[in-house]
Amino acid sequence: MALAPxxxxxxxxxxxxxxxxxxLLQVEExxxxxxxxxxxxxxxxxxxxxxQAALRETLEExxxxxxxxxxxxxxxxxxxxxxxYLRFAFAAEPVAHDPQRPLDDGIVRALWMTPAELQAAAPRxxxxxxxxxxxxxxxxxxxxxxxxxxxx
Numbered sequence: 001m002a003l004a005p006x007x008x009x010x011x012x013x014x015x016x017x018x019x020x021x022x023x024l025l026q027v028e029e030x031x032x033x034x035x036x037x038x039x040x041x042x043x044x045x046x047x048x049x050x051x052q053a054a055l056r057e058t059l060e061e062x063x064x065x066x067x068x069x070x071x072x073x074x075x076x077x078x079x080x081x082x083x084x085y086l087r088f089a090f091a092a093e094p095v096a097h098d099p100q101r102p103l104d105d106g107i108v109r110a111l112w113m114t115p116a117e118l119q120a121a122a123p124r125x126x127x128x129x130x131x132x133x134x135x136x137x138x139x140x141x142x143x144x145x146x147x148x149x150x151x152x
Contacts (some may be wrong), residue, residue: 008084010076010083010084010085010086011043011083011084011085011086012043012044012085012086012088013041013042013043013044013085013086013087013088014041014042014044014050014053014054014057014087014088014089014090015038015039015040015041015054015057015087015088015089015090015129015133016039016040016041016054016055016057016058016066016068016089016090016091016092017039017072017089017090017091017092017133017134017137018040018058018062018064018066018092018093018094019091019093019137020093020094020112021112022114022115023112023113023114024039024112024113024114024115024118024134025039025040025058025062025064025094025110025111025112026038026039026110026111026112026113026118027039027040027041027061027062027103027107027108027109027110027111028107028108028109028110028111029061029106029107029108029126030106030108031106031126034124035108035124036124036125036126037113037118037121037124037125037126037130038125038126038127038130039089039130039133039134040057040058040061040062040064040110041057041061041087042056042057042060042061042104049148049150050088050090050148050150051068051090051145051148051150054068054088054090054092055068058092059101060103060104061103061104061107061110062097062103062107062110063097063098063099063100063101063103063110064094064095064096064097064110065094065095065096065097065098066092066093066094066095067092067093067095068090068091068092068145069090069091069092069093069142069145070090070091070142070143070144070145071088071089071090071091071142071143071144071145071147071148072089072090072091072133072136072137072141072142072143073088073089073133073136073141073143074086074087074088074089075087075088075089075129075132075133077127077128077129079127085127085129087129087133088148089133089136089137090145091137091142115134115138118130118131118134119131
């Protein structure tokens with residue numbers, strides 16, 4: 001007897017736009033043999049707030065501790081593979097870097113790119129969310145962090 005499928009559930013992810021000297025912090029990661037670019041980003045874990053997830057993912061993928069400064073926006077995207085993503089994007093400023101910290105599996109390196117360099121690298125974006133989030137940040141979209149709330 002086949003079990004009835006459970007309720008539909010999108011992948012909830014966070015991304016962080018970190019800026020230093022006009023450059024955006026990106027990660028280069030290996031996905032199915034291709035090197036792609038993304039913001040520091042990843043999935044929300046159980047019992048974690050979106051803000052905590054953004055801080056954790058940035059540290060795990062880049063070795064950078066950051067201070068969140070604003071909420072950029074929420075994004076919904078359906079990938080070619082049929083998976084649905086809800087991305088919550090945050091702006092942050094760098095605080096401290098640990099160059100000896102091992103990076104998450106699949107992450108090749110963290111790098112700082114100008115907006116023009118990131119835009120020119122469009123074929124390497126992990127998803128269209130990479131540029132949309134960066135473009136919204138560059139257009140000045142910033143909202144108070146208290147718009148993102150976690151209830152106990």
